[in-house]
Amino acid sequence: MGLDLFAIPVEKLRGVSTQKSGELHALGIYTIGDLLEYYPFRYEDYRLREFGEVKDGEKITVQAVVAAFPSLQRYGRTARLLCAVSVEGMVVTAVWFNRAFLKDQLEVGREVIVTGKWDQRRRQITVAESEFPDRGTARSGTLQPVYSVGGGITQTWLRKKIDEALTQYGAMIPELLPASVVHRHELMPRREAIVRIHRPENSREGQEARRRMVYEELFLFELKLQAYRAANRKQPDGIAHPIKGEDIRDFAAALPFELTDSQKQVINEITADMKRSYAMNRLLQGDVGSGKTIVAAIALYASVKAGYQGALMVPTEILAEQHYRSLTKLFEPYGVQVALLTGSATDRKRRDILAGLEMGLVDILIGTHALIQDDVIFRKLGLVVTDEQHRFGVGQRSVLRRKGLNPDVLSMTATPIPRTLAITVFGDMDVSTIKERPKGRLPIKTYSVKHEMMDRVVGFIRREAELGHQAFFICPLIEESEKLDVQNAIDLHTQLKLTLPELKIGLLHGRMSAAEKDQAMADFAAKLTDVLVSTTVIEVGVDVPNATLMIVMDADRFGLSQLHQLRGRVGRSEFQSYCVLIANPKSENGQERMKAMADTDDGFEIARRDLELRGPGEFFGTKQSGVPEFRLANLIEDFAMLEQARDDAAELTALPEFWTSPSYEGLREFLRREAALQGEPLD
Template sequence: MKLKCLVRSRIDVKHPLQQSITTLQGVGEERASDLSLLGVRTISDLLQYFPYKHEDRRIRDLTEVGHEEKVTIEGQIHSEPAVRFYGRKKSRMTVRVLVDNRYLVTCILFNRHFAKKQFTIGKTAFFTGKLDKHRMQLTVQDYSFQPKRQPDAEQDAGGIVPVYTVGEHVSTKFLHKLIEQALQKYQDHIVEILPNALIQKYKLMERRNAIKAIHLPQDMDEFKLAKRRMIYEEFFLFQLKMHALRRTKREQIEGVAHQIDTEQIQHFLSSLPYKLTNAQQNALQDITKDMTSTSAMNRLLQGDVGSGKTAVAAIALYASNTAGCQGAIMVPTEILAEQHYQSMQSFFKDTSVQIALLTGSSKAKERREILAGLQMGLIDIVIGTHALIQDTVVFSKLGLVVIDEQHRFGVEQRRKLRQKGTSPDVLFMTATPIPRTLAITAFGDMDVSVIDELPAGRKRIETYWVKPDMFDRALDFIRKELAAGRQAYFICPLIEESEKLDVQNAIDVHAQLTQALPQFKVALLHGRLHSDEKETVMREFSQNEAQLLVSTTVVEVGVNVPNATLMIVQDADRFGLSQLHQLRGRVGRGEHQSYCILIADPKSEIGMERMRIMKETSDGFELAQQDLELRGPGDFFGTKQSGLPEFVFGDMIHDYRILEIARDDAAKLVQSDAFWQEQIYPQLLEYLVHEGVLDSETLD
């Protein structure tokens, strides 16, 4: 019987947790409609509608509470509440409470004057809010006349209280009661999803107990154990899905099984003017192993600025050539394409490899010759821009595709280049160092190789942080470097003046520097220039026709101007660490000592910390990790829409060890034939079907 059909037959059986929410007491059609807006339609949905945080409302001794700290107090009403009205329907009620017969705390409640009669002298009440310890004044967020949990021998009143996202017509109180009711009736129907061997190995709480403890924790220790279990489950299921997708879909695609001539590769390596670093050798080993496999390669090669990714790509292209295949390199700009073309010509000058450059600027005759050469197999490697994905470009036998700065191309553009061959191997390259924690999550469907070692002999870029009032000194340094025949970049965060942000802008700075440095040509580059204008400006700068380039962050990653030795960044505290490191990497590419000057007057702790880290750290991966910790995974790529999964319990930064363990466990399980053939973990297979992973007919 087909695996997919067999699994579906199990899912189609009506499970108690799949019943409608209306089976619970107090939920009619109207309530069900309100709950459906929260995504809660079944008992299972309700039990997995987890709180977004927990508040510790255990009663504490006020001597242990800090100023402005959130706290829950228990006390007796000491005096009649006083109410003062202001504006329409706005009020402030003051209630004085005696705590432990020692402290008189003034509780402030806004817009709750209707409850005045509830606060009678001598009555016990529980208040939660932020305490101004200097005035002994509590701004009340919540109050009750009952503890949140009935106190027992081991637990203080107040307890650990879950906080849920609720809708306009669904109150927290109603949701709490509904979840308690569902747990009483259905907790025993919650099925374990993790393999028992993993539960025993890591001493994890059972799923049914963990779900109850997340909603109704008895104490903080129980909650921590439950959360640990749910973090592992989240990470494990996500990684299981990624590895299953790789096995059932990507690895079923037959790629080009390159018959690489290892002797020729060794001869080529020995002809290079330098020895590969250990990191380069490891990355090359990963790539050639993929290339000789029958499955199509889908690998990301990430390396710091100047780490030698291009050399590794060149060797991989040569390996493909020895197997009788063609190679293609696609880059985002013509300037970068020309630089790659020159690099490849240098790499292959002593070989018979035929290289061509194809861009939008290629002359008609030259273009016709290149297209004919590719189709007849006379050209071995072509370097180009988007021009490579046009319909007129036809290859004889495309074996390897290299896409540089892959994030600059859309999914459709990458797909079109792949379709130029019969499932060619694809190598993506990026100079943005991505922390391992983020890479194994964001690129779960890719293999990742890292070059985290710089070639010997590279000079460290000296980095300085100066405040805006030292601009004249920075200007003197620019003048000195340019007079010595060097070139410099000056980066600004905005193009034009902004009323919202008090920052220097590129247009004003260009005018200012043109006037201050009349003996040098100062060029201007920003995002509103037409692509042809950008190309012209960058070409002038790369050929030293312009000595100083004032630019926004559109300065191309990968642009190589060895004569540029100075990078100045205005308002540097407004950039992330990874972005600052990328900008710094534009210099330090030649024989002369290079410098980076960060002009900033940071008023925030994060801004100060960034400047300190930039001065002390030159390792891109270490910077990327610290950037991730400062900004969070959602903002790491400069945008919230980075395609990263949103975990309910897990934090990719703080829980990275659990993430890596879960990834290894999931990979081991998916690679096991027993997992697929013997169906020893039916719940996991059901999960994969539900997620659409097993929709591929290649499994049947």
């Protein structure tokens, strides 16, 4: 939409009073441009249909002739008007409720168009709306747009104002998309599309108009991202790590396992970015257990070998402590100094760590949000890694980034989503994806069972324990709740100790102290406990290869991605692993999730189904991740179009003439208006 239309106040339309303009403002409509881009969310179908096309209970609009005098029946305050009408030579009954005033207008032989619900058995139409053609009304035979309205704004009034705006200003609607793009995708011209999305002659025309405007919406969004990247990468203001390839190869060769081809590929992508003088902003995504942590460790090692410090920020203390133990062991032969900083550190320990960090004696600092406090000062920060990055707000990540001179940033997530969608959701990021599992891992077998099968589940635990394996038992709550009839960790812990006296049962939940949680996890990792009853504090990153059984109580109360994360805590060795979901069979949405979990262990497919069930806003956590809210586009249904739009935007911004030619002035003006050519990174 050209800037001219966005510069014309909506008050310029006749009949838009001060009160009406305030009500339009409440809907986000301030200008003529806003009004024309205020799209309907559905259409009311007033097109005439034949009875042969209509199923029982469907809505129908028919042209009829009054066949007999109507009768009026009253039941208290309710009035029912019945009238025999002839449609296609067949006499049916039309019924109006609380429309007594129509009795005198329904004259025998007069034409009437009625819209309502068809009752096949009674041969009756319950009329919602009606009109008389001899009055010159024009609703019948059309698709009428339905808008979101509120306050004193009615559908009829808004339709009228949009019609007036189209008549008065329609000729000013400019074409924004390049002719090559419009031709390539066979898109409707912009002016016609905006007219037809508000005034469709038929369903196909409305669909084509919507397709054109959805594509434009996605294209302009992707253009902003591409333009931002192009404009901000002209200045080499990052750190060019002098990484030696042989250092990375020697480190990888000394690992007790072989890296997968996917891991090698993403390591190459990350180190290539780190060598450049532009600040890296890369998302590393992969399924649970795909080996993201070792990739991050190699990136941190590369930064330290190049003379810089690294930081690893994780969402929980348990995960921070686990990373600290594993990375300390990994880096010990190379003399790399690793420190752990969490909120539970003693004052003296904290002072020692901060002093070592500022003097450059600490090479890698691991911690929770404690890393972003003001007194945490790095001597030479080169790489920031955030694990499960969607759990940190944009502000938290920005603070950590500013602790260095534009350090490289690697964000990790175990919520795998299609690559283009990841780039869209996480903004100005390159995306690396680990697609393989480490060699020797068997697929996890998943079962959904009822609560009544608890005895068999206990027997399953006993059999796995006899083989020397361990089990997780997950509960949604810590203690008993009157509001939710769900199993809780403390009661279950007590129950299992009585049921399985020969086994050692551990307990882990969020209200325990850091020391207690650490001890519970350490005992489980060291095989001192056979079963760990836990809340979802173990959801992310906890690694116990000997655990082969994951049992989730009241699994229907968990989201799909959360269940997949929990399942990923097992299956981390060569042993066959299992996931048992104990669910309420009466929970309809719960059963859909249980079926999805049993059908596949592919994290990308799980994420796709979770998006369908929950929608992108709830899936990503809109407040923190910045999921764009489109007027028409749907990130799930229009995903293929999103990919096309991204490719087209990337191709266009790579052309030198895009930045200079008068042909693209409209798009450059759009980018200037959206401030896409300057400002903070879009993460």
